[in-house]
Amino acid sequence: MKPIDFDKITRSDDLINADYSDLDYVVEGLPLGLVGSLIAAGASGKSFFAMQQAFGIAIGRDGQKRGQVIYFAAEDPEEEFGKRIQSISKAWGLNEEDKVYARKNLWMISLLAKEPNLTAKKNETDDVYEFIEIIKPLCRKIASEGDDPLRLIYFDTLRRFHFLDENEGGAMSMVLSVMEQICHELHCSCIFLHHINKSSALNNNSDMQQAARGSSVLSDNIRFQQFLAPMSKDEAENFARPKTPKMAIGEDGRRFFVRFGVSKQNYGSPIPERWYERDENGVLMPADIIKIEGK
Template sequence: MSRALKKAELGPNGLTPLKVVPPQVQVKPLKFNTVDFMSFCTQEPEPLDFVLPGFLAGTVGALVAPGSTGKSMLALQIAIKIAGGHSPFPLHTKTGPVLYLAAEDPAVVLQHRIHKIAKHIGNISLISKNLRLAPCDGMNIQNADVEAGIIASGTGCRLIILDTLRRFHEDEENDGRAMVAVIAAMERVAKATGASVLFIHHASKSAAVNGQGGTQQASRGSSVLVDNIRWQGFLAGMTCDEADERGVPLTDRRLYVRWGASKINYSAPMQDVWLMRSGGGLLVPADFGPNPLSRCQYADYPVSGFELPTAPPPLRESEGDGFDEMIAQAHAHKEASDVCSF
């Protein structure tokens, strides 16, 4: 070592200290694809393709409802309609393949549910061709293999249904950052397949108890689950006030649910539709006529006071979309006050 090297330049052990050179970071500027503004102004755009009213193809949406309100049945009826079947309530949409990943109900439950409503859903052969119904265990959509599998199965579909959200991730739903990643995975699926991705989700307890199921804030968990999606539908039970306004006995109100959309980004709001649970769980348009017996005839709930018919009168298929006659008048029974006590 040269004597000219000053002592101050030496390290603690009398050795020349090493100089740490930070690694050079390669910066790759992100390139943005700008649109042709002039063509946007001068060329007529293609009509927006809606899978459901206001639910744009290739985007992510949610159907939010409390437990045991019929959200899985509604999702199944929507899937059947898009796959080429009938809908007992007005639902105008294009026909195409649907992938339904049922991670909450086992295959035997789905079989019972579908068998009970099969005679009302129309062209079974066409539906069987277009509806890809897959009972499955819970899985994490952020897993690369799971995401790739959904994309492979959902390519060419108009709609992909995930039932329910809780079964497709492993994170805390109140964690905003985690939910951003979950929604981002669904957006990648939507972009890769061109399908709309609809996840079924539970409403918060406070929304269910306070009759606020029709609000955006009814969704359980982080606000990201609402803010980062483009469409949110809901299914809400009938409140006491709503039952009173429609002349429905309070003990009968659990037969009715209200379907609507609390968030629509790309079209005008849709009108809420009142539905009633009929035989086999099929959701049909509610009839608030003067005869309360007609409201109980197709009830799935055990009804005391009289014996229900062994089978409800068949719903008659009409020309075009839906059914011509939704609910037949009930046969003569005991007094209405004895009918709906359960």
């Protein structure tokens, strides 16, 4: 346990009389300084969605508070997410100002084959974690080269950032504790990408709070959990595109659609679920689908 300075504990009357400003949300539902997640089945588009989310923060898209974002990709080579970033830029039709902020604020870093380990310590006698010490120079570089502060770090995917048993609660508490320390020391938030368990995948329950694979700690000990759920067979037969309101999306079309939502949220107003459709390059674009009359 880290030392606690009880002389700096805030008194209850100070808390009562404090003037609290609105929470600073990094993404809708996740306040600055906290850990969140994005869970989904494999090959459902979670990496693409997270990159789009990161890109949006970097350029301040749709009124978001702009800031710098680090995206650690431990499963994909640089060339792959480079293609994805190009596809997002094209699909969104970025102007020159957006492109300038994208260059300044979005840091895509491949850790493929680097074996990053969040829980490794410099030595057994202290609580200094190697990963935090390694990324501090990067954060200093980011601070010196950009005008906007660091706001968010992504870990894609969680399994690639530790060597512990995901079903063991104590082990996963340690992983989350290191992320919380990163948030505290670097004044940012963290989002980890994670897979759903087999039962949730088989039963189309990606939207359940306990759908995350491994220990329940991975959901219970965070304050924000997003999900992506592939369109089910039933949904594909009951929904249509507005241009063809009587024609079901069907089996061939459903693989292009995913439903985004938040299965755990401790702060802010409830976030409505949204449908997205993959374009020809894999970019997830907002989809306006409708229920077929009589179904």
